Amino acid sequence: MTSHRIKGAGRLTPARKARFTFDGKIYTALEGDTVASALLANGVHLMGRSFKYHRPRGILSAGAEEPNALLDVARDSARCQPNVRASVQEVFDGAIIQSQNRWPFLSFDIGGINNLLSPFFAAGFYYKTFMWPREAWAKLYEPIIRRAAGLGVAPKEEDPDHYANRFAHCDVLVAGAGAAGLTAALSAAETGASVILVDERAEVGGALLFDSGIVIDGKPGYDWAHGVLARLKAMPNVRVLTRTTVFGYYNHNFIGLAERVTDHLPRPNKSLPRERLWQVRAKKVVLATGAIERHMVFANNDRPGIMLASAARMYLNHYGVAVGSKVGVYTAHDSAYEAAFDLKRAGIDVVSIVDCRAKPNEALLSAARVLGIEVLSGYSVVNTSGRLRISSMTVARNGSTNHRKIPVDALLMSGGWTPSVHLFSQSRGKLKFDAENQRFLPNIYAEACVSVGACNGTDEIGALLAEASAAGGGALNLSGESAYAWTGGMIGAAEGAGPDTAVKAFVDFQHDVTAKDIRLAVREGMHSIEHIKRFTTNGMASDQGKLSNMHGLAIAAEMLGKDIPQVGLTTFRAPYTPVTYGTLIAHSRGDLFDPARKTPLHGELVAAGAEFEDVGNWKRAWYFPRRGEDMHAAVNRECKTAREVAGIFDASTLGKIEVVGPDAAKFLNLMYTNAWDNLKPGKCRYGIMTREDGFIYDDGVVGRLAEDRFHVTTTTGGAPRVLHHMEDYLQTEFPDLKVWLTSTTEQWAVIAVQGPKARDIIEPLVEGLDLSNEAFPHMSVAECTVMGVPARLFRVSFTGEIGFEVNVPADYGASVWKAIWERGEALGACLYGTETMHVLRAEKGYIIVGQDTDGTVTPDDAGYGWAVSKKKMDFVGIRGLKRPDLIRSGRKQLVGLLTQDLTEVLEEGGQIVADPNEPKPMTMLGHVTSAYWSENLGRSIAIALVADGRARMGKTVYIPMKDKTIAATVTDMVFFDKEGGRIHG
Amino acid sequence: MLLIHCPYCGESRSELEFRWAGEAHIARPENIAEISDEAFAEYFFIRDNTKGIAWERWRHIHGCGRFFNTIRDTVSDKFLLSYKAGLARQPVPGASEPVEGDAA
Amino acid sequence: MAELATRAVPLAGAHGGTASVRLKPASSAHRISLRAGEDAVSTLSTTLGLSLPTQPKTSASSGSRTALWLGPDEWLVIDEGEGGLVEAARSSGAVHSATDVSHRNTAILIEGPGSSDALNGGCPLDLSLKAFPVGSCARTLFGKIEVVLLRTGEQSFRLECWRSFSEYAFGLLREAALDAE
Amino acid sequence: MRRKATIATRFDLRFVWFHERLFRLKELKADMRKYSVFAVAREAMRSHKGWEPQWVSPEPRSSYDVIIIGGGGHGLGAAYYLAKEHGITNVAVIEKGWLGGGNTGRNTTIIRSNYLYEESMDIYEHSLKLWEGLSQDLNYNVMYSPRGVMMLSHNTHDMQSFKRHINANRLYGIDNEWLTPEEAKKFCPPLDISKTARYPINGAALQKRGGTARHDAVAWGYARAASDRGVHIIQNCEVTGIRRGPGGEVTGVETNRGFIGARKIGVSAAGHSSVVMQMADVRVPLTSNPLQALVSEPLKPIFPCVVMSNTVHAYISQSDKGELVIGAGTDQYHSYSQTGGLQIITHTLDAICELFPIFRRVKMMRQWGGITDNTPDRSAIQSVTPVPNLFVNCGWGTGGFKATPGSANLFAWLIAKGEPHRLAQGLTLDRFRTGRLIDEAAAAAVAH
Missing domain, CATH: 3.30.9.10 (D-Amino Acid Oxidase, subunit A, domain 2)
Structure with a gap:
């Protein structure tokens, strides 16, 4: 296909091709290619620009740790994804791929000027400047910085894809399906345990995908891995999830997985989720997450074409791609030799292995000799050249200034391997430093968890297999051998990275953090690794320091003259690699974001043309506009009709709790400020609930149905918390009381019929009950039959008119509502919604808890001191109510307000002052809690909390608004039918 | 997300089903109406907020509905014990010495 | 005599599911929330005609009636026949609370090989047959709502929820079913 | 190599010149401690080798006039204002980990003052006004960004x-x-x-x-400015006890680096405040x-x-x-x-x-x-305590970052004068006894 794909190498099928575009140019890939392998196969090394200096960057790795090659990958204008790692994303036919953070082109980027200005842009420079003049930061500097920063561009359209969630449980979750993970999973599965095996790659195998030198059970590693996979897949107790990242290790072995379901498919089935969130609770977790190869820190170590040795080996052995034709190697570790050997055997010119160690492994040296590869031991690479791709490396013997320039078009590097302890650390396990091998390893476990293989520092294949088998809980007897035992490695700056000059030796590629930045941070007093990280931004890029953390730490330790463990290690946090919001949200969007609760009468309300409002989770009818009416007109009409004829209202959302048992009254005595033992069956009472602090918590009408049965109502929003509050006291403080609580909010549809003709409307529908004033006066309750179904009828009023609340089993609600409305309509009644309900109750001075009170209001403040029993020895709130501040004078009290201009309706939330001319800050007396136009009174009315309000009756107060000041007179709260005769008919 | 053992259900269930209910073994004073302002503030507001081993209440609100008590290490978030409401303050499992505390 | 009220059930006409997960609203049933102390269990069992389960997560059925253990003093008793649950409980003479919740709850039947996967789209319980065998029941969560789950067969469940949450429950099941194996 | 560096330097000089012309800056102090565009440019020409540590971390003295426990924004700020506004410079800030490692470095940096109650408006508006000039006051760019x-x-x-x-x-x-x-x-x-x-x-x-604003910069800026005024900043020093005198008054702190005497102690330990306060047998209403x-x-x-x-x-x-x-x-x-x-x-x-x-x-x-x-009412506590010369600043809940300069400034006053500033009078511990709560949560569901 192209000259960079080597015939016979790799495991992809040459016949299965896919086409994609990169920055508008069409390329061909093979199925199974990553974007990185496909671009490399096409000879493309330049894939991105760095964050700060906009330096040209190519692919560095072949895995999740990639810091450089971040691309925008799209299917269409809505399905575009910024910051995708080219080394992870699989190519699919039709992919539209673009480079990021460059303008106008990737190859010529104006932002590259930052590279020239870099001496000015040292770590933390922005803390020291951009301060003058004061306004310039937000107006000038910050906008420029913000435009320059950021990598990819967020999609502009709503994501059309969907995502899924799955809760799962297992005995053993294995993270990583390399040699260790496969072994542990098989070992566990053979004991009958339920196993979930997870790997972030499309294929299992881990390092076996590139490491051609490993043989297990007599088979090449890759073949063995696929054999084990086949066995696992055949077992019913095993689930293998590939393309799935273990992104988070949370408390008590709760593990978050992100499975990429369709991002590799050219034309995914629409029913498939794009990604799936797995929330797994595992009895045991086996971490087999391997190790990540480190780069070498030296001058200009970031040019395209410079990459990790294992990555080059992966591109060759798995994808069949040559990363260069004249390849140099710079290493401190044995593994890079094997990469060189593989490349050489594939016919690629490997010009030199530069090994900074004085005495590399003799076996490797002789193998190199046999293959004809020059080895420069005790040498370092001190510089590179090449604008958009490396063209040469400059080498020097350690300690010498004699430089030799060697032309190369690729440079492989290895500083050794960093065990992937991210998940172990997330689980809050404690690490220890392995000084000999300069690495942190798992030490003290915080969860039921075990690390195996390279992430545990176990590198030798035989030991690894034995360790993994034991971790799985079974007893597999596997043999393994590798071509060479690996030794070596270094952390920190190599020769040629300094010691402390203008040289750019990159530690963190994406954030352009260099060795000298780390040194500067230390010089400025940043001695904690967390300070160094935050000051330099080392490890804070989207790769979260997978490559840079150890180097940064080592350079800081050297500067400080301390051992590495003394300098510390920054905390690893979830996610291991970035996770799409959509995946984390899964189903919770649109209608499934939050349940919208509808009453049993909802369909009838819709049919009647109701406008709705959100109250808590409920959809409630707000008002019922008729043709040509706005809200104001509709509410005025509803208010008038309700008082003159009758109004019908859906009150189903009121919270209802059935309190049953021989001690029911005793319990309510404790939970409400009122007394209940003297309430007779068949009667109702308005109750106020406080918490121990004495402030109003909830209110509602309570009906006693029998000696041992109460029907308690709560506010719409308060129902769940009131029930929880009651259960708390019942179970914890008063467990000896024989009483039980059951939520019946949704058992009943509640139809309120209020107004002079209320009785006429419902009477024909009610059986078995005399509704006359004498037999069934205000504040009565009875069980009866309505339209043939068992019902509870309340004679209660929240309007000041004769009122009934018809409770029927919810399924019958719509039918009964229809019948009531049919009769009501014939008699001239209306339907009304919450707005009219608010106006009518305000005309009567009835409060709404949560609107007129706010959690700082006592019953007495609200004018409901009468509802607090003076006789009871105890109730919840009895002591709180007596605290000094709750009984002091001058408290805010609920009062009525009448504006001096009748037509002026106050703003709810308006603040009240005594002296409108006081300069700011003004002394505020309180605020308007409710304010409406009252059509029945032909004027505006309001309720307000006012300091010492009841002592201010008749006085004028002021409500200063933005454009004017409104004068109002303090009054009592009953504006309509002050004598209260109407309620009794 | 915590895994919480409910002593009434006899098994461990996801934190999603539970609601935390504050420090355990704070008894409501028998003579609450009579206590001083200071004593009331102590009862209602002051909590140990222990760093380390803490006795606390949970409710299996979306399960069996019961309140119960646990012993949890607030540094590691590990549960050491769950026990039914009404039982006296339980000792820390594995602790060599009994822990002081009232039996409320 | 006034006209008789007619019944309108939640989720009327709701349908959904896939070949591997069939979803359907259950027909109306009688239900009580039954609360009683240990001492009342045997007499209540006798008058209700089934033995109230006393082990967590278990249920007991007899004829048209099923009692689900929800808590140490709490059962959801469902009768898909003639009803009479409140009366039966009352006739025991034992101290108890029986509250009619026939209309508060509604139920969705989930059947098919993917039914536990679909439920695990929103339910954090372990629904494997080992942890949640046939006859198991629990109050738990499904997405953002509280539900009561009863396993009626190896591949079938009954999900009870409050009526105003039933559209949400059905919607989430419908979506999760698409992702069930 | 050498040629490239020269080009870069020349460019930098032009940039500086441009910058100077644009804003007609007159400050050309050679003082290395002073941060400015000139200092940055000068250092750019010599590989930034001339920067000094932003704050010094000396060995603790045997005693101080004031010890602040907690090296976050609030504690460092209080030390700074003690020195700057009250002339009290014999001060140590003791931090068990690294500066700004608690909530200062972990929050979402929201700044606002539009609270409901006067007690809250007082302190948050005081804070916002200080935010507006903080970079200049500290000579440290904290990147306060009033973007709305x-x-x-x-x-x-x-x-x-x-x-x-x-x-x-x-x-x-x-x-x-x-x-x-x-x-x-x-x-x-x-x-x-x-x-x-x-x-x-x-x-x-x-x-x-x-x-x-930039959260880390707030801690560092206060640390640097306080250090400049002689405050000792002592990191990796964990307080393990609070020592009391015969009259019950505080006399100093036990730490993992030994005893350090103090005439006054201010506790500003955020999530760990109740742990520290318990060392002096004071229980505060915190979760x-x-x-x-x-x-x-x-x-x-x-x-x-x-x-x-x-x-x-x-x-x-x-x-x-x-x-x-x-x-x-x-x-x-x-x-x-x-x-x-x-x-x-x-x-x-x-x-x-x-x-x-x-x-x-x-x-x-x-x-x-x-x-x-x-706290139970979701408003902060800044208060004298039952223990003489022990002061506490805690309970900022989810709103502590925005309060940093104001809280620090008023806490310094409290420590210096022994009584709360007019703007912080409502925040004392006594409100839990009297019931005079400042319940922003009750009024607005969540205070953030």
Whole structure:
């Protein structure tokens, strides 16, 4: 296909091709290619620009740790994804791929000027400047910085894809399906345990995908891995999830997985989720997450074409791609030799292995000799050249200034391997430093968890297999051998990275953090690794320091003259690699974001043309506009009709709790400020609930149905918390009381019929009950039959008119509502919604808890001191109510307000002052809690909390608004039918 | 997300089903109406907020509905014990010495 | 005599599911929330005609009636026949609370090989047959709502929820079913 | 190599010259301690080798006039103001870990002052005014960015509550204005204001002076400025006990580096305040809860302001680096673990994506947790204590960052004078006895 794909190498099928575009140019890939392998196969090394200096960057790795090659990958204008790692994303036919953070082109980027200005842009420079003049930061500097920063561009359209969630449980979750993970999973599965095996790659195998030198059970590693996979897949107790990242290790072995379901498919089935969130609770977790190869820190170590040795080996052995034709190697570790050997055997010119160690492994040296590869031991690479791709490396013997320039078009590097302890650390396990091998390893476990293989520092294949088998809980007897035992490695700056000059030796590629930045941070007093990280931004890029953390730490330790463990290690946090919001949200969007609760009468309300409002989770009818009416007109009409004829209202959302048992009254005595033992069956009472602090918590009408049965109502929003509050006291403080609580909010549809003709409307529908004033006066309750179904009828009023609340089993609600409305309509009644309900109750001075009170209001403040029993020895709130501040004078009290201009309706939330001319800050007396136009009174009315309000009756107060000041007179709260005769008919 | 053992259900269930209910073994004073302002503030507001081993209440609100008590290490978030409401303050499992505390 | 009220059930006409997960609203049933102390269990069992389960997560059925253990003093008793649950409980003479919740709850039947996967789209319980065998029941969560789950067969469940949450429950099941194996 | 460096230097000089001409700066102090564009340019020419440590970390003296326990923004700030405004320079800030390692470095950096109660307005507005000049005062760019904090209203209750706030703020002289949904969309274009949303937006309250700042810089800036005035900054020093004299008064602290004497002690230990206070047998009404936050991968500018919605529980802004910074809720239980549950994160993100559906393909890059110290009324405590010469500043809950300069400034006053400043009189411990709470939570569901 192209000259960079080597015939016979790799495991992809040459016949299965896919086409994609990169920055508008069409390329061909093979199925199974990553974007990185496909671009490399096409000879493309330049894939991105760095964050700060906009330096040209190519692919560095072949895995999740990639810091450089971040691309925008799209299917269409809505399905575009910024910051995708080219080394992870699989190519699919039709992919539209673009480079990021460059303008106008990737190859010529104006932002590259930052590279020239870099001496000015040292770590933390922005803390020291951009301060003058004061306004310039937000107006000038910050906008420029913000435009320059950021990598990819967020999609502009709503994501059309969907995502899924799955809760799962297992005995053993294995993270990583390399040699260790496969072994542990098989070992566990053979004991009958339920196993979930997870790997972030499309294929299992881990390092076996590139490491051609490993043989297990007599088979090449890759073949063995696929054999084990086949066995696992055949077992019913095993689930293998590939393309799935273990992104988070949370408390008590709760593990978050992100499975990429369709991002590799050219034309995914629409029913498939794009990604799936797995929330797994595992009895045991086996971490087999391997190790990540480190780069070498030296001058200009970031040019395209410079990459990790294992990555080059992966591109060759798995994808069949040559990363260069004249390849140099710079290493401190044995593994890079094997990469060189593989490349050489594939016919690629490997010009030199530069090994900074004085005495590399003799076996490797002789193998190199046999293959004809020059080895420069005790040498370092001190510089590179090449604008958009490396063209040469400059080498020097350690300690010498004699430089030799060697032309190369690729440079492989290895500083050794960093065990992937991210998940172990997330689980809050404690690490220890392995000084000999300069690495942190798992030490003290915080969860039921075990690390195996390279992430545990176990590198030798035989030991690894034995360790993994034991971790799985079974007893597999596997043999393994590798071509060479690996030794070596270094952390920190190599020769040629300094010691402390203008040289750019990159530690963190994406954030352009260099060795000298780390040194500067230390010089400025940043001695904690967390300070160094935050000051330099080392490890804070989207790769979260997978490559840079150890180097940064080592350079800081050297500067400080301390051992590495003394300098510390920054905390690893979830996610291991970035996770799409959509995946984390899964189903919770649109209608499934939050349940919208509808009453049993909802369909009838819709049919009647109701406008709705959100109250808590409920959809409630707000008002019922008729043709040509706005809200104001509709509410005025509803208010008038309700008082003159009758109004019908859906009150189903009121919270209802059935309190049953021989001690029911005793319990309510404790939970409400009122007394209940003297309430007779068949009667109702308005109750106020406080918490121990004495402030109003909830209110509602309570009906006693029998000696041992109460029907308690709560506010719409308060129902769940009131029930929880009651259960708390019942179970914890008063467990000896024989009483039980059951939520019946949704058992009943509640139809309120209020107004002079209320009785006429419902009477024909009610059986078995005399509704006359004498037999069934205000504040009565009875069980009866309505339209043939068992019902509870309340004679209660929240309007000041004769009122009934018809409770029927919810399924019958719509039918009964229809019948009531049919009769009501014939008699001239209306339907009304919450707005009219608010106006009518305000005309009567009835409060709404949560609107007129706010959690700082006592019953007495609200004018409901009468509802607090003076006789009871105890109730919840009895002591709180007596605290000094709750009984002091001058408290805010609920009062009525009448504006001096009748037509002026106050703003709810308006603040009240005594002296409108006081300069700011003004002394505020309180605020308007409710304010409406009252059509029945032909004027505006309001309720307000006012300091010492009841002592201010008749006085004028002021409500200063933005454009004017409104004068109002303090009054009592009953504006309509002050004598209260109407309620009794 | 915590895994919480409910002593009434006899098994461990996801934190999603539970609601935390504050420090355990704070008894409501028998003579609450009579206590001083200071004593009331102590009862209602002051909590140990222990760093380390803490006795606390949970409710299996979306399960069996019961309140119960646990012993949890607030540094590691590990549960050491769950026990039914009404039982006296339980000792820390594995602790060599009994822990002081009232039996409320 | 006034006209008789007619019944309108939640989720009327709701349908959904896939070949591997069939979803359907259950027909109306009688239900009580039954609360009683240990001492009342045997007499209540006798008058209700089934033995109230006393082990967590278990249920007991007899004829048209099923009692689900929800808590140490709490059962959801469902009768898909003639009803009479409140009366039966009352006739025991034992101290108890029986509250009619026939209309508060509604139920969705989930059947098919993917039914536990679909439920695990929103339910954090372990629904494997080992942890949640046939006859198991629990109050738990499904997405953002509280539900009561009863396993009626190896591949079938009954999900009870409050009526105003039933559209949400059905919607989430419908979506999760698409992702069930 | 050498040639390239020369080119870069020449360019830098031109940049500096341009900068100077543009703003006619006159300050040309050679003092190395002074930060300025000139100092940066000069250092650029010599590989930044001349910078001194931002603060010095001396061996502790045997005793101090004042010891502040807790090296976060509040504690460091209090030390700075003690030195600057009260002339008390024999001060040590003792930090058990690294400066700013607690909530200072873990929060979502929202700054605003549009609170409801006078006690809250007093302190948060005092703070906001200090924020406005903090970079210049400290000679350290804390990147205070008044880009506007917009709080979304979704229903009638929200509207009533917000207008109550707006009116109270206006009469108190604090900016806060009501926006229609269309105005809100104009101010923050990614916002979804469609009527069909599950929680449609019926308006918003905007405080234009609200915004964000760079959290680490606040700690470092205060540390540097305090250190300049002679304050000792002692890191990696854990207080293990508070020693008391015969009259019960404090005499110093036991630490893992030995005893250090003090005439006065100020505790400003955020989530660990109750632990420290217990060393002096003082119980404070606090619950420490995990509070989580997260950032996305860096993106080009897409989000111009700060948006909060208490109803759906979402807090979001975009950092100068391009990350979407999102505040999640508190976990329900009390904990010192600095970690929390995944469900808190997912719940926050579904709210964010409901308000901003275009963010569904954005990726979470990092999540973390802090420990918030919450009081029963969700307002802070700044108070004398029953122990003579022991002062406490805690209970800032989820709102501590925005309070930093104001809280530090008034805490310094409290320590210096032994009694609260006029603006902090309501914050004393006594309110839990009297019942005179400052219940912002009751008024607005969540104070953030």
